[in-house]
Amino acid sequence: MAGIGGGGTGSSNSNSSSAVSSHQAPKILLAKPALVTAAKYNRGPGGGGGGGGPDDGSSSLRTRIPSVGFLNLLSDSWDFHTDRFLPFLTDNTDFTVIGVIGPAGVGKSTIMNEIYGFDGTSPGMLPPFPIEAVETKVMAKHCTVGIEPRITSERIILLDTQPVYSPSVLAEMIRPDGSSTISVLGGESLPAELAHELMSIQLGVLLTSICHIILVVSEGVHDNNMWHLMATVDLLKHSIPDPSSLSLSHPQSSNLGSDKEIKDKIQEVAEEYMASPVFVHTKLHEQDIAPHYFLQLKKALGEYFSSTSFSKQKHLNGTKENIVPPKRSLDDDSDPTSLKLFFIPSKSDTDSPGTQYESYHSFLWKLRDQVLSMSGPSFSRTVSERDWLKNSSKIWELVKNSSTISDYCRTLQNSGLFRR
Numbered sequence: 001m002a003g004i005g006g007g008g009t010g011s012s013n014s015n016s017s018s019a020v021s022s023h024q025a026p027k028i029l030l031a032k033p034a035l036v037t038a039a040k041y042n043r044g045p046g047g048g049g050g051g052g053g054p055d056d057g058s059s060s061l062r063t064r065i066p067s068v069g070f071l072n073l074l075s076d077s078w079d080f081h082t083d084r085f086l087p088f089l090t091d092n093t094d095f096t097v098i099g100v101i102g103p104a105g106v107g108k109s110t111i112m113n114e115i116y117g118f119d120g121t122s123p124g125m126l127p128p129f130p131i132e133a134v135e136t137k138v139m140a141k142h143c144t145v146g147i148e149p150r151i152t153s154e155r156i157i158l159l160d161t162q163p164v165y166s167p168s169v170l171a172e173m174i175r176p177d178g179s180s181t182i183s184v185l186g187g188e189s190l191p192a193e194l195a196h197e198l199m200s201i202q203l204g205v206l207l208t209s210i211c212h213i214i215l216v217v218s219e220g221v222h223d224n225n226m227w228h229l230m231a232t233v234d235l236l237k238h239s240i241p242d243p244s245s246l247s248l249s250h251p252q253s254s255n256l257g258s259d260k261e262i263k264d265k266i267q268e269v270a271e272e273y274m275a276s277p278v279f280v281h282t283k284l285h286e287q288d289i290a291p292h293y294f295l296q297l298k299k300a301l302g303e304y305f306s307s308t309s310f311s312k313q314k315h316l317n318g319t320k321e322n323i324v325p326p327k328r329s330l331d332d333d334s335d336p337t338s339l340k341l342f343f344i345p346s347k348s349d350t351d352s353p354g355t356q357y358e359s360y361h362s363f364l365w366k367l368r369d370q371v372l373s374m375s376g377p378s379f380s381r382t383v384s385e386r387d388w389l390k391n392s393s394k395i396w397e398l399v400k401n402s403s404t405i406s407d408y409c410r411t412l413q414n415s416g417l418f419r420r
Contacts, residue, residue: 074146102217
């Protein structure tokens with residue numbers, strides 16, 4: 001993984017510059033292409049949003065053909081696409097991948113725009129990642145589908161994702177009979193609620209496999225759904241390699257083998273790979289960002305993940321210091337292996353007159369600086385940006401065909417203990 005300096009995205013390192021300069025650098029992807037239509041799904045007759053008549057089985061299915069301007073790595077049909085994003089990548093081997101996961105409306109895209117270095121005060125500039133508009137909220141929709149990638153001039157690959165546990169995602173994938181329009185496990189037909197929950201797990205497993213850093217975003221201090229999701233991801237990720245795995249790097253090996261064979265190959269190369277998590281809690285009220293709340297939640301976080309792979313990583317001490325919510329220091333960073341926790345207050349609370357804490361934008365700036373200064377785990381082998389993308393597609397197939405996840409799915413289905 002590239003070592004990103006504490007100065008953020010202000011300058012790229014020499015290794016990256018020399019690698020990119022050896023051939024023509026691709027155009028940097030700044031924002032969503034204009035060719036992507038606002039209506040992502042066809043549900044009515046003729047594909048229009050206002051078509052009359054009841055939906056039948058075929059018209060209610062999502063369109064499976066990406067639009068001309070489609071750049072998402074994961075489409076709404078849960079398929080991995082590489083061709084359109086590949087031209088933006090190079091043979092550079094000094095790059096960093098940062099992903100984000102979380103429910104709807106918690107500020108995932110806003111955080112990723114901040115990490116990108118987007119300046120919203122510049123006239124006529126679109127943000128790299130679209131922000132949820134008022135119209136989107138009114139229509140109970142989500143603005144990010146699958147995985148939307150962007151890349152900075154410093155060769156930082158940012159992966160924004162669709163919301164997990166989202167009613168809008170569930171509404172768009174459910175048939176009238178309650179089954180799922182999306183095949184999440186090798187063509188097997190599943191109830192939409194079960195498939196919806198598995199999609200969140202699969203997304204987490206993929207991000208922890210192909211990213212260096214993963215931002216886990218929750219709303220408020222009392223929501224532990226994302227903690228539970230990441231603990232489940234840690235439980236089910238086993239036998240999924242990183243994108244530099246030797247078994248994936250040889251194009252002639254089209255058959256990746258069984259889970260056991262893949263796991264044996266991983267053990268021959270290195271320890272099982274897991275991206276470094278950064279837990280971010282957003283939209284906090286002023287009373288929630290007091291120092292003692294931060295310390296209590298940080299302690300609870302460490303205890304919750306004490307027996308997982310996240311707390312056993314060797315590279316968790318990647319930042320010089322943790323973000324502290326108030327304008328005072330917190331002497332809680334004595335343990336170099338502690339998980340990273342960040343607080344982001346509600347914009348309205350901290351921007352009001354008389355607040356005793358720093359502003360909302362100041363918290364975002366600190367989060368950006370700290371994330372970009374982290375030194376997360378490295379892949380087991382050196383891999384280029386383009387090979388990372390191609391191998392990530394193969395990893396996605398392993399995730400969708402994982403026997404471990406499939407067994408977990410059947411356990412949920414037989415017990416009925418999935419989210420409804």
